[in-house]
Amino acid sequence: MKKIVVLIIFSxxxxxxxAIFVENISDKIVQxxxxxxxxxxxxxxxxxxxxxxxxxxxxxxxxxxxxFLNANQIxxxxxxxxxxFSEDLTTGDYEWSVIGKNSEYETLEExxxxxxx
Numbered sequence: 001m002k003k004i005v006v007l008i009i010f011s012x013x014x015x016x017x018x019a020i021f022v023e024n025i026s027d028k029i030v031q032x033x034x035x036x037x038x039x040x041x042x043x044x045x046x047x048x049x050x051x052x053x054x055x056x057x058x059x060x061x062x063x064x065x066x067x068f069l070n071a072n073q074i075x076x077x078x079x080x081x082x083x084x085f086s087e088d089l090t091t092g093d094y095e096w097s098v099i100g101k102n103s104e105y106e107t108l109e110e111x112x113x114x115x116x117x
Contacts (some may be wrong), residue, residue, distance in 0.1 A: 022104040023055030029108050030059065030100045039116045043091050048098070049084035053107065056100030061085055066093040068111065089116045 031051040035041060048061065058081050064071040075094070075112055079101070094114045100107040 014058050022052045022102055024101060024105050025053065025055040025107050026099055026105045027108065028053060028055075028100065029110050030056070030098045032098065032110070032112055035112070035114050037112045037114075039088075040117055043089060043116050045086050045088050046114070046116070047084055047086045048096060050098050052083055053100040055102055055105075056107070057081070058100075059083070060099040060100075060101055060106070061096070063087060063089075063094055063096040065095075068097075069097040069111075089114075 010070055015018060022041050023115050029055050033049040033051060034047070035046060048063075050059070058079050060077075060079050062068070063075040065073050075089070076085075076096075078085075092115075094116065097109045097111050099109050
């Protein structure tokens with residue numbers, strides 16, 4: 001009986017300490033590969049891509065037009081596990097960002113500006 005109680009206490013302690021084993025990525029920024037801020041692209045499919053971030057299990061990708069602060073439209077707001085995503089965009093100004101996430105933390109957000117002509 002004593003061994004069972006010790007095993008239960010050990011299991012509860014181990015489960016409650018999960019955050020200790022999760023990498024803190026809250027001071028990192030996902031490095032964007034494309035499109036970079038200031039890019040002007042032709043309308044149509046745009047491939048958004050970024051470097052893999054160690055410690056991130058998924059990525060929160062957001063696109064708004066003309067910007068996040070005064071968004072006329074949230075074009076995309078999704079969680080994905082890949083490092084790229086294609087979205088068909090029409091003429092206009094856009095802001096986009098990608099945030100790395102794991103079970104306990106998320107990275108800083110860096111906003112990128114994009115113009116589609």
